[in-house]
Amino acid sequence: MESVGSNWLYPTALLCVCGFFSNVRPSEPFLTPYLMGPDKNLTEQQVNEIFPVWTYSYVVLLFPIFLATDYLRYKPIIVLQGAALIVTWLMLLYAQGLLAMKFLEFFYGMVTASEVAYYSYIYSVVDFNMYQKVTGYCRCATLVGYTVGSITAQILVSFAEVSLFHLNVISLVCVAIGFTTSVFLPMPQKSMFFHRVKADYNGFKIKHDGSMSEEEELESASTTPLNCGLDNANSMLNDHLPEPMDSSSYTNEIMNKKPFKRICIVLVMLWKTFLQCYSSWPLLCWSAWWALSTCGYFQTVNYIQVLWERIRPFQSSQIYNGIVEAASALLGAVAAFVVGYVKISSIWSEVALLVFSLVVAVSVFLMDTLHNIWVCYVCYIVFRIIYMMLITVATFKIAANLSVELYALVFGVNTFVALVLQTLLTLIVVESSLLNLDIFGQFLAYSVYFGVVALLFLIFGVYNIVKKYRENPRPHENVSGCLNCRNEVTSKIS
Structure with missing residues (x-):
């Protein structure tokens, strides 16, 4: 039988094309000027009423879509995301009025909540050994798409004097191409909870003869602290499964249950896994930073164009939103790439989080107080570079002792907490x-x-240093201990 790994190229290429075109949206850097311009003729107060609908929709839809993603096996949710993008840009082009724009934000909330399907899909159709490579390809595709869209927008606005309405037409065409590509994605045969097939028991790959390779044993050893969450979840499910525990048997058994009972079983499994994962103090600290910083990041990015529009209105002067968005995304990706090759100890990483969180706070403060568009642009680029760099460190620290199967769950929970905080x-x-x-x-x-986030991590850092100092014995204590041991051995020999 042909292995899944040999067919990694086709679904990866399709998913990259889908991600690229879905993110080539030239109108996005100029969304606020478009809403407040003659096409929509909304006021700043009305725009402030529209944007929160995205936050509320995102937080409400995230968990149901997460469950639906696993139950429907990813592809239908990716197709749904593409359809929601088309609806969003059709409404941007032709819908009028405050209420219509609020419905538009609801559909865009559906788009962002469905991103979990895009980033989880590839793990269900390629072999474990290809995970790192295909993840890089898919994330790179979305980044390049966003950068191309932003640069295209700036060139068309600055040099070709293309109207913002036609930028939205270009965006609609691109997201339609992404939607069409998603239809041709192969349908996965497995998922994490509802459809488990021939693999991924207790967080690592098992050979068909039941033994593990050396690499898989190392993988198991490195992920043991958090993989026991799956152990507990699977043992809890033994009441519903025939013995021995078999993935295909599990899938058949759970799918034969009534829908309500089926969902209850998966919810209990999710809860058990969640509790086990977050019993790790390092994961809990990094997840706290993830949620707190992502909340502030979403809020800042969501309203930055309103600030730019207040400082320098689009209708009265030339603005450079597109090139700033492209530069911040590209430089942030470079910083994230570089930091991936830098070895940082746990203590120094917490110090870095403290320092860079303070730099972020100062950058946002300067954007607010100086009222200079160029200072605002530079501070925004610094802000996004630091966030992308630190979120990469946080992702690595969280994933270091976490099996791949739990990435979507833990990262999804962190994002959900960030959205709840953003809602508040x-x-x-x-x-x-x-x-x-x-x-x-x-x-x-x-x-x-x-x-405040920087202050919290100052407290976490001091606590961690004190804790490590207490756990590690002092050097002179070790020396005296060794001398005592040597004296005891000498006396016994004599």
């Missing part, structure tokens, strides 16, 4: 029922928020 931040800072700050007041609040 939006309700407090943006919504008219509470503070209802203007855009400059909002960015002042975000700079304070990042300062």
